Amino acid sequence: MDPYDSQVSTSRRRTSNLKDYFVGATPLQKRLESVRRQSSFFPSPPRRKIPQCTQLQEEIDPRKVAFLLHKQWTVYSLTPLYKFSYSNFKEYSRLLSAFIAAERQKGLAVEVGEDFNIKVIFSTLVGVRGTQRDPEAFLVQILSKSQSSREHGEGRVLWTGWFCCVFGESLLETVSEDFTCLPLFLANGAESNTSLIGGWFQKTFDCCFSPLAISAFNLSWMAAMWTACKMDHYMATTEFFWSVPCSPQSLDISYAIHPEDAKALWDSVHKTPGEVTQEEVDLFMDCLYSHFHRHFKIHLSATRLVRVSTSVASAHTDGKIKILCHKYLIGVLAYMTELAIFQIE
Amino acid sequence: MSVLRPMDKLPDLNRATVLLVGTQDALLQKLAESMLQEQCASELRVHLANSLPLPSNVNRPRIDLIVFVINLHSQYSLRNVEECLSHVDSSFFLGKVCFLATGAGRESHCSVHQNTVIKLAHTYRSPLLFCDLEVESFRVTMAQRLVRMLQICAGHVPGISAVNLLSLLRRSDSPPSKEL
Helix, strand or coil: CCHHHHHHHHHHHHHHHHHHHHHCCCHHHHHHHHHHHHHCCCCCCCEEECCCCCCHHHHCCHHHHHHHCCCEEEEEEECCEECCCHHHHHHHHHHHHHHHHHHHCCCCCCCCCCCCCEEEEEEEECCCECCCCCCCEEEEEEEECCHHHHHHCCCEEEEEEEEEECCCHHHHCCCCCCEECCCEEEEEECHHHHHHHHHHHHHHHCCCEEECCCCHHHHHHHHHHHHHCCCCCCCCCEEEEEEECCCCCCEEEEEEECHHHHHHHHHHHCCCCCEEEHHHHHHHHHHHHHHHHHHHCCCHHHCEEEEEECCCEEEECCCEEEECCHHHHHHHHHHHHHHHHHHHC | CCCECCCCCCCCCCEEEEEEECCCHHHHHHHHHHHHHCCCCCEEEEEEECCCCCCCCCCCCCCCEEEEEEECCCHHHHHHHHHHHHHECHHHHCCCEEEEEECCCCHHHCCCCHHHHHHHHHHCCCCEEECCCCCHHHHHHHHHHHHHHHHHHCCCCCCCCHHHHHHHHCCCCCCCCCCC
16 A cells, blocks of 8 residues: 555544544444434334345355255344354353253253264354344354164254344444444244243343334335345235234234235335335335225224235234244344334434 | 314303214223223213214204224224214314324234324324223323323313423424424
């Protein structure tokens, strides 16, 4: 590099530092700024991008993606992990397996590194992120080592969980270097295992898990965004579930649409290319409501949307999601990350 | 009489009338009961309506305050209120209308975003109150507050008018209205 160039870059850096100083350089000040921005008058982002294929996505190992798809995941939001390191995976698996063994035989001492009937594997999910700045996603698997499986080499999977962050800039910029931001955590397996393993993470990395509930409002956004995705072939029908708030028993209404019809409806309400706006989401849902009202004289708008399933993914208000389409994995995760970050903040 | 006007009737002596508009009868009923249990020097009248316009063949007293109840769990209740607003005379919005959003406590049940109702209330320059009407203690507090507002709107509190109250209830961080 010639001296002229380096001089320019240092002077530029100095001005940006100065700016940081005035705007609020410490993470705490940045945090405060971001909270202020959120509580200002109309904070909701009125438009979002339609999920697209990203460059990074091509790095993903197809075997690992196949493992993430077609499974029901329970979603949690997670505060940043303190002093987490990607180079310590071996150590973490040793400690976590010892922890699980200790919890299982309460009262009896266990030694770290002893051979237990379970095996814990930590591994990174290369490419499951939105930008280069997002930290790498990682996967935790708990395998049982029974007698028969030992011969085959692979154990039976007892529990799986993964941590990821897709387009999490708003959180990343406000957290200091000691923390790793992976706000979205997805688990598949017995709930008792989730809370056990969650407990270990909470103690080890000083973080906090909380179940991510998806409101009816957000479900309608998902319905619109996932309908908007271009598909080569549709794997499942587009289906909605509404719950009617009536006592003593609740009544559920299911509404299935041919995915091509849903797409045609979306195309007729959609105006801004590549983006989804709040008005379009409202209009899309209103069309479905008025169609239903014409045939059955029921105002679906007075009921609560509890589940949406499309060829891209399906989501339930309890915080359970299933991703079906490999192409839009990142897009689905980006919205889930946004919701998780919103919940943390 | 398709449009409600605040001043087209003479007031009755020491009587204050509120109109609660909303799609959920049970909630409105409960709120009305809580309001009537409040100790109050004025004679309270609570009218309930699912929607506007009100039928014209009934003789009713002058309405001093309209409360639009929006259930955040139901898009329908929001649409209904939006339609009702066109049947209200603009002079009502000089402090004699307020919006009450219920159900914000159960985030996962919400089909209407809070910002949508904030925007609505801002468009009509009227105060927006949040209260979970399902919870009894919250409802009682809200009833107390509404009764107090009603007394002011009916002109039963010396020294303060509905317009006064409106300016006091304005959100401090809301941008100044450009059109006014």
